[in-house]
Each structure stands twice: as structure tokens, then as C-alpha cells.
Amino acid sequence: MIEYNTPERPQWCPGCGDFSIHVALKQALHELKIEPYNAVIVSGIGCGSKIPNYVRSYGVEGLHGRVIPTAVGVKIANPSLTVVGIGGDGDGFSEGGNHFIHGARENFDIVYLVQDNKIYGLTTGQASPTTHKGIKTKTTPDGNMVSEFRPVPMALAAGASFVATAFAGDVLHLKEIIKQAIQHRGFAFVDIYQPCITWNKYNTYDWYKERVYKTDHDPSDWNKAWEKAWEPYTTNFEKIPLGVIYKKEREIADEFFSPGRHNLTKDLPPEGLDVSELAKEFL
Numbered sequence: 102m103i104e105y106n107t108p109e110r111p112q113w114c115p116g117c118g119d120f121s122i123h124v125a126l127k128q129a130l131h132e133l134k135i136e137p138y139n140a141v142i143v144s145g146i147g148c149g150s151k152i153p154n155y156v157r158s159y160g161v162e163g164l165h166g167r168v169i170p171t172a173v174g175v176k177i178a179n180p181s182l183t184v185v186g187i188g189g190d191g192d193g194f195s196e197g198g199n200h201f202i203h204g205a206r207e208n209f210d211i212v213y214l215v216q217d218n219k220i221y222g223l224t225t226g227q228a229s230p231t232t233h234k235g236i237k238t239k240t241t242p243d244g245n246m247v248s249e250f251r252p253v254p255m256a257l258a259a260g261a262s263f264v265a266t267a268f269a270g271d272v273l274h275l276k277e278i279i280k281q282a283i284q285h286r287g288f289a290f291v292d293i294y295q296p297c298i299t300w301n302k303y304n305t306y307d308w309y310k311e312r313v314y315k316t317d318h319d320p321s322d323w324n325k326a327w328e329k330a331w332e333p334y335t336t337n338f339e340k341i342p343l344g345v346i347y348k349k350e351r352e353i354a355d356e357f358f359s360p361g362r363h364n365l366t367k368d369l370p371p372e373g374l375d376v377s378e379l380a381k382e383f384l
């Protein structure tokens with residue numbers, strides 16, 4: 102058994118979906134025989150983003166909304182590492198929305214897991230981009246007036262080469278999906294439906310259990326994937342597919358940016374550069 106446990110106990114509310122994501126991620130890394138010194142967990146800021154503290158690997162708890170650029174930086178610096186970016190829906194789709202689009206487009210070889218509880222958990226219950234229309238939150242006391250952000254169609258439209266959905270209430274399936282995401286070569290996005298039992302009284306475990314089902318379509322069929330990606334919205338959340346929605350390998354960006362290819366330091370003199378003249382401009 103590869104030891105991924107830490108002495109720290111997660112500080113989540115009892116019953117929070119983040120517990121299953123934590124277990125599934127550690128189990129996926131263990132089953133893929135990835136040693137802790139070859140894994141880096143990069144998060145943002147939020148309840149779920151505390152997760153690097155609870156996994157015995159390398160980790161960065163970074164800035165809110167900046168999971169993807171930090172993860173990409175780690176991957177470029179050392180392409181041999183397994184880099185897993187992880188954060189909340191507020192972190193990834195609001196502050197980090199721009200990075201999400203371009204991460205999918207550029208296709209760096211990283212995993213990106215979103216703990217999608219459809220609320221801002223850590224800051225105590227404000228509406229997030231994936232909060233459903235009509236839902237009352239602290240910031241939408243008369244009901245959310247705007248339509249929800251659609252992460253799965255967005256990832257597909259932006260060009261992600263691996264797009265999947267999973268549910269924190271089904272930890273074994275979630276673990277299998279995380280394993281597939283890690284094994285995929287390219288940007289692998291998993292939208293994880295994660296109940297926040299404290300602030301989101303609408304998207305509960307029972308609410309999901311009545312709606313989720315495992316899809317068995319051919320994930321290399323883009324048109325079918327597009328249809329599945331939209332199913333929650335076209336059925337008014339009556340049917341929510343879980344599983345790999347789309348998967349097709351294509352060129353990854355990593356090789357272009359690899360330090361070996363652009364040896365930016367090769368022409369520097371060994372003693373370094375004298376920048377004192379240049380610096381005077383700013384004095």
C-alpha cells in the first residue's frame with residue numbers, strides 16, 4: 102500500500118462531499134502506483150482547496166482562481182510529474198474561468214478536478230457560477246436571476262481532450278474516473294458533483310441520486326458527447342450523465358514549452374548578467 106495519508110485530519114463539515122473526493126484521489130494514485138514524490142496536488146482557495154494538506158505528496162495551496170496556471174507551471178518545470186489541479190466551482194469557473202477555457206484549449210498534460218458544490222462554501226454560502234437559476238443564497242435572496250455556467254459544454258467547446266463527470270456520492274465510480282483522467286495524455290477535466298451539506302440545501306445527495314445515471318456512449322464521438330454535455334440543461338436537470346463524456350488524444354502543449362526545447366538560459370554568461378544599468382531606470 103502506497104502511503105498517501107497524512108496525520109492532519111480534514112477540517113470539512115461532517116458529511117461534506119469533499120471527504121469522498123479526498124479518498125477517491127488517494128486511492129486512484131495508489132492503484133496507479135504513483136509514488137508520492139512523483140505527484141503534485143495544486144489547489145486554489147476554498148473548502149475543497151485545503152486538500153493538498155491532507156495528501157502525502159507534494160502540494161501547492163495557491164491563489165484563488167489560479168489552479169491551472171500554477172499546475173501548468175509545475176508540469177512545464179518537471180514533465181515527469183503527475184500534476185493534479187483541484188478546486189471549487191467558484192475558484193475554477195468564476196475567478197479562474199479564463200484559465201479554464203485556455204487550459205482546455207492549450208491541452209497541457211494535467212488533470213483538473215472541480216469540487217462543484219454549486220456554492221461558495223468557505224465564504225459561507227454566496228451564489229457561484231454553477232448555482233441554479235432561482236436558488237436563494239446569501240447573495241441572491243430573491244432567487245438567482247441568471248442562468249448557470251455550463252462547465253462540461255464549455256470544456257468541450259474550448260477543446261478539452263478529456264471531459265468527464267462524477268458524483269461524490271459514488272466514490273468507487275469517482276475513483277475510476279480520476280484514474281482515467283490521470284492516465285489521459287492531455288488536459289483532463291472532471292466536473293465532480295459535490296454536495297455542500299451546510300450551504301447548499303438544494304443539490305443534496307438525494308437530489309443527485311434521483312437524477313444521475315452512468316452513461317455508456319462512445320466517448321470518442323464528439324457529437325454524442327455534445328448531446329450528453331447538454332443533457333442536464335435540456336432536461337431541466339431530470340437526467341445527469343456520469344462518466345467519460347469525451348475523450349480523444351491530440352497534440353499536447355507541454356512539449357512546445359519544455360525547458361529542453363527553449364533553453365532560455367543557454368546564452369547567459371556563467372557569472373550572470375549585470376542589470377545595474379537597466380535598473381537605474383526604475384530608481
Ligand SMILES: Cc1ncc(C[n+]2csc(CCOP(=O)(O)OP(=O)(O)O)c2C)c(N)n1
Nearest residue numbers: 146147148149165189190191192221222223
Ligand atoms: C482573489 C480572491 N478573491 C476572493 C477570495 C475570497 N474567497 C475565498 S474562497 C472563495 C470562494 C470559495 O468557493 P469555491 O471556490 O466554490 O470553493 P468551496 O469553498 O465551495 O470549496 C472566495 C470568493 C480570495 N481568497 N481571493
Ligand code: SF4
Nearest residue numbers: 114117148222297298
Ligand atoms: S461549508 Fe460546504 S463545502 Fe465547506 S466543508 Fe462544509 S459542507 Fe463542505
